Amino acid sequence: MKRLKTAIDAVVEEIAKTDARGTPSQAVPALAGADTGQFGIAVHTCEGETVSGAAADTPFTIQSISKVFSLTLALEAHGDDVWTRVGREPSGDPFNSIVDLERHEGIPRNPFINAGALVVIDMLLGKNAGKASHDSVRAFLEARIGADAIGIDDDVANEEQSSGFVNRALANLAKSFDNLDNEVETVMKAYVEQCALTLSCEGLARAGAYLMSDRADQHSDSVAEARRARRINALMLTCGQYDGSGEFAYRVGLPAKSGVGGGILAIVPNEAAIAVWSPGLDDNGNSLLGTRALELLAEKMDWSVFGSIERR
Ligand SMILES: NC(=O)CC[C@H](N)C(=O)O
Numbered sequence: 479m480k481r482l483k484t485a486i487d488a489v490v491e492e493i494a495k496t497d498a499r500g501t502p503s504q505a506v507p508a509l510a511g512a513d514t515g516q517f518g519i520a521v522h523t524c525e526g527e528t529v530s531g532a533a534a535d536t537p538f539t540i541q542s543i544s545k546v547f548s549l550t551l552a553l554e555a556h557g558d559d560v561w562t563r564v565g566r567e568p569s570g571d572p573f574n575s576i577v578d579l580e581r582h583e584g585i586p587r588n589p590f591i592n593a594g595a596l597v598v599i600d601m602l603l604g605k606n607a608g609k610a611s612h613d614s615v616r617a618f619l620e621a622r623i624g625a626d627a628i629g630i631d632d633d634v635a636n637e638e639q640s641s642g643f644v645n646r647a648l649a650n651l652a653k654s655f656d657n658l659d660n661e662v663e664t665v666m667k668a669y670v671e672q673c674a675l676t677l678s679c680e681g682l683a684r685a686g687a688y689l690m691s692d693r694a695d696q697h698s699d700s701v702a703e704a705r706r707a708r709r710i711n712a713l714m715l716t717c718g719q720y721d722g723s724g725e726f727a728y729r730v731g732l733p734a735k736s737g738v739g740g741g742i743l744a745i746v747p748n749e750a751a752i753a754v755w756s757p758g759l760d761d762n763g764n765s766l767l768g769t770r771a772l773e774l775l776a777e778k779m780d781w782s783v784f785g786s787i788e789r790r
Pocket residue numbers: 505540541542543573574592638645673736737738739763
């Protein structure tokens with residue numbers, strides 16, 4: 479634990495000295511003016527401890543990180559049937575790209591691009607819109623970290639609801655190919671609300687702990703759950719940072735999922751769940767400093783899904 483705390487402190491120090499800070503998401507006015515000097519980091523270990531640094535308790539909208547939680551719920555509810563409606567391949571396109579959806583006749587390339595998340599949410603809503611999916615994602619998070627650790631940013635939700643023309647276009651195109659059961663507006667509402675849920679780094683690291691699939695974690699005690707976590711990690715590694723997934727795997731070497739709010743959840747299987755946050759984004763919409771912090775931390779802790787250097 480001491481090594482982890484020392485590593486986190488060193489990362490915080492290096493990040494504070496970094497000049498390049500990226501640009502906040504310009505798509506949502508409530509995010510556009512965010513201070514790119516903000517940075518937080520928290521690590522939840524398989525021993526059940528949370529070690530953190532800088533603004534680790536500042537809440538931010540989880541945005542596309544919510545796609546990991548809705549996919550988990552969809553896999554729990556529908557098993558492999560999920561894969562009849564959404565693919566498992568990196569898209570090589572921006573997160574809100576529409577071209578590929580037409581080429582693949584309404585089947586999104588993966589569950590972490592917007593088109594894929596909209597179809598996953600449609601599955602969660604079920605035929606004839608039952609429970610709103612952000613309720614399910616929220617309940618899923620509450621069961622893990624308690625209701626007090628979760629909020630919703632109404633400004634972000636309202637702005638994305640009124641300006642979500644591309645997301646509506648994606649949902650309409652999926653529907654035209656018969657890959658959306660519910661009304662576009664019903665799916666949109668659930669989508670923007672799950673994106674606008676707020677967590678701090680400390681909350682996010684604890685919420686993602688089930689993906690470590692460590693038996694010591696009370697939420698991962700079944701083999702089915704551990705197997706599911708492994709597969710979600712595979713998708714996070716290949717598709718979690720959109721068109722930056724290859725570069726991220728090369729630099730950081732861990733499965734991770736980003737959101738345009740500046741958060742990233744990364745998993746070290748059997749060891750830790752890491753959450754970082756800084757609102758400045760790179761060209762692919764991934765947190766610039768968040769990525770850098772993960773790269774530094776992984777190197778200091780010798781964490782990589784591609785093997786260890788120290789123990790060789
Ligand atoms: N990459 C993201 O976090 C995208 C989520 C954002 N709410 C959108 O739909 O555009």
